Amino acid sequence: MQDINLYLSGLLGLLIGSFLNVLILRIPKDESIVFPSSHCTKCGKTLKWWHNIPVLSYIFLRGKCYYCKDKISLQYPIVEIFSSIIFVISYIKTGDLAHGFAVALVFDILLALSIIDFRYKAVPDSLNLTALTISLFATTDIVTSFTNALLFAGGFTLLRFYVSFFAKKEAMGEADIMIAATIGAMLGIKLGIFCIFLSAVIALPVFLIVGKKDIQLPFIPFLALSLMITYFFDFYFIKLISWLYE
Numbered sequence: 223m224q225d226i227n228l229y230l231s232g233l234l235g236l237l238i239g240s241f242l243n244v245l246i247l248r249i250p251k252d253e254s255i256v257f258p259s260s261h262c263t264k265c266g267k268t269l270k271w272w273h274n275i276p277v278l279s280y281i282f283l284r285g286k287c288y289y290c291k292d293k294i295s296l297q298y299p300i301v302e303i304f305s306s307i308i309f310v311i312s313y314i315k316t317g318d319l320a321h322g323f324a325v326a327l328v329f330d331i332l333l334a335l336s337i338i339d340f341r342y343k344a345v346p347d348s349l350n351l352t353a354l355t356i357s358l359f360a361t362t363d364i365v366t367s368f369t370n371a372l373l374f375a376g377g378f379t380l381l382r383f384y385v386s387f388f389a390k391k392e393a394m395g396e397a398d399i400m401i402a403a404t405i406g407a408m409l410g411i412k413l414g415i416f417c418i419f420l421s422a423v424i425a426l427p428v429f430l431i432v433g434k435k436d437i438q439l440p441f442i443p444f445l446a447l448s449l450m451i452t453y454f455f456d457f458y459f460i461k462l463i464s465w466l467y468e
């Protein structure tokens with residue numbers, strides 16, 4: 223393929239992925255995401271620019287800090303590669319650099335949220351609200367996106383009241399309501415409801431296996447994954463939904 227935008231998207235994905243690693247590391251600790259510049263988490267030495275090249279530096283440095291030789295987490299290159307793939311697919315899906323960029327940004331932030339939720343059992347509002355805000359503009363029809371986001375936020379809030387009432391305890395977090403709004407904005411009503419259903423289908427076997435071991439599993443990663451799958455393969459799911467309706 224000779225489309226220069228495709229390579230540009232992949233490159234942008236790597237760079238944003240690198241920044242995602244900073245967000246994942248610093249936001250749960252309430253640290254600034256700008257200062258100080260990147261440093262080794264073990265020895266604290268400031269990294270040179272060539273220690274900071276996405277994926278390549280990890281390979282050159284053989285996964286170790288240049289100074290203290292402490293192991294660098296494999297999470298860094300994995301997040302960068304994942305982000306790059308998200309950017310490329312988003313560009314292919316939308317066929318437009320700016321639109322694809324906005325879509326990829328939403329998915330990237332949800333990826334960071336998923337990792338933070340998984341590792342720290344926390345869902346920072348700063349990231350969640352940023353994803354929701356960008357999702358409103360990651361479309362060609364902002365008014366419809368906005369309407370669907372409001373409908374999903376409202377629907378989830380009502381659902382929360384019902385479930386909490388019958389379960390006699392607080393069910394679903396506020397974070398889930400924000401993600402639901404993002405899902406509404408990105409997918410619309412029918413695909414959005416399908417996406418919530420799909421996330422439960424994906425989560426169920428995992429919860430059944432891990433749940434026995436008394437490990438608390440976060441739900442955000444399943445919502446995020448399901449949103450990505452539904453968005454990228456919407457063509458098949460639209461067919462499936464219309465088949466179910468008939």
Ligand SMILES: [Zn+2]
Nearest residue numbers: 262265287290
């Ligand atoms: Zn070090």
